[in-house]
Amino acid sequence: MSKFLFTFGVIAFGLSSGYALQVLIRKEIVHLQVETDRLRKLILQSVLLLFLPVTVIGAVWSMKINDPRVVTLPFLGAFALLSGGVLAFGLSKMLNLTAPQTGSMFVCGSFTNIGAIGGLICYVFLGETAFGLVPLYRLFEEVIYYVIGFPIARLFSPGPGVEERETVINRLKKLVSDPFVIVSVSSLAVGGILNLSGFPRPEFYRTVNAILIPMTTIAFLFPIGLAMKVKVIRHYLKECFGISLIKFIIVPGVATGLGLLLGYRHIGEGLVLKVVMVLSSMPVAFMALIPPTLYDLDIDLANSCWLFTTALLVIVLPMLFFVIHWL
Numbered sequence: 001m002s003k004f005l006f007t008f009g010v011i012a013f014g015l016s017s018g019y020a021l022q023v024l025i026r027k028e029i030v031h032l033q034v035e036t037d038r039l040r041k042l043i044l045q046s047v048l049l050l051f052l053p054v055t056v057i058g059a060v061w062s063m064k065i066n067d068p069r070v071v072t073l074p075f076l077g078a079f080a081l082l083s084g085g086v087l088a089f090g091l092s093k094m095l096n097l098t099a100p101q102t103g104s105m106f107v108c109g110s111f112t113n114i115g116a117i118g119g120l121i122c123y124v125f126l127g128e129t130a131f132g133l134v135p136l137y138r139l140f141e142e143v144i145y146y147v148i149g150f151p152i153a154r155l156f157s158p159g160p161g162v163e164e165r166e167t168v169i170n171r172l173k174k175l176v177s178d179p180f181v182i183v184s185v186s187s188l189a190v191g192g193i194l195n196l197s198g199f200p201r202p203e204f205y206r207t208v209n210a211i212l213i214p215m216t217t218i219a220f221l222f223p224i225g226l227a228m229k230v231k232v233i234r235h236y237l238k239e240c241f242g243i244s245l246i247k248f249i250i251v252p253g254v255a256t257g258l259g260l261l262l263g264y265r266h267i268g269e270g271l272v273l274k275v276v277m278v279l280s281s282m283p284v285a286f287m288a289l290i291p292p293t294l295y296d297l298d299i300d301l302a303n304s305c306w307l308f309t310t311a312l313l314v315i316v317l318p319m320l321f322f323v324i325h326w327l
Helices: 002-026 036-061 068-094 099-110 114-126 128-137 141-155 168-177 179-197 204-225 231-261 268-279 286-294 299-311 313-326
Strands: none
Touching: 002 114, 002 204, 002 313, 036 128, 036 179, 036 204, 068 099, 068 128, 068 141, 068 231, 068 268, 099 141, 099 231, 099 286, 099 299, 114 128, 114 204, 114 268, 114 313, 128 179, 128 204, 128 268, 141 286, 231 268, 231 299, 268 313, 286 299, 299 313
């Protein structure tokens, strides 16, 4: 119970504090020296470039899992992301949604909050070794988003998007040169090298990660709270429930089943299988709001699905905690 309350408290604090500041700014009670969008970007950039690499290096450095089957984890993560998008596309056809709505549904089904929320839950529920598996699971995440997700979303645009003429090759070039991607992959590589080197990780690192991991999650969620739109959800309840079914039942069920077939239950006393279950059960990522903004899709639908699935963590977290400790 204490682990659940701590996890939910961190998530709720990050989102609610950001939303509270949004309300204060809107009512002109608070006046910022920088624009809200600029503040959000500065916070996210600081977290991605400064704090997250420290936690990833420390967690991977201390991992004790040497089973070769772990190399399949990034592919299972990629499958979970892609299958969510395919299922959301099928749901859109069942609901007879418009093209802009279908594009938004696709990215909501695919794009998943693996890092900020998934990483925190793995750390609190399962420990530091589980947190170290998170960057491995999400290794292909950025590639899927930018090389597959964005172009597919653009197909449903009612008009030419902002990046209509950009080719897949150009997207790959941008991805490879993106400082956030470089830092993310480098952190995983450095942690892996230190792990293989045999040098013991300093004892103080455990305390550093115990502080930085929750703080990083709060810093990720605070800017998201600044952009939340609560009132529009009532117009998209069918879509929200459908995406929730995909996110919290179908994709986790399939991903966990594949994990069992791959023998994950026998790696690290089932830890890898539990990580798959947690990370494949996460809500819509805030990244899902970007393609609808770029390509004139239904941004309110995307915002509603993101907020609705994030709020459902109140129900999902205790259930998830019970199941992963039963496995």
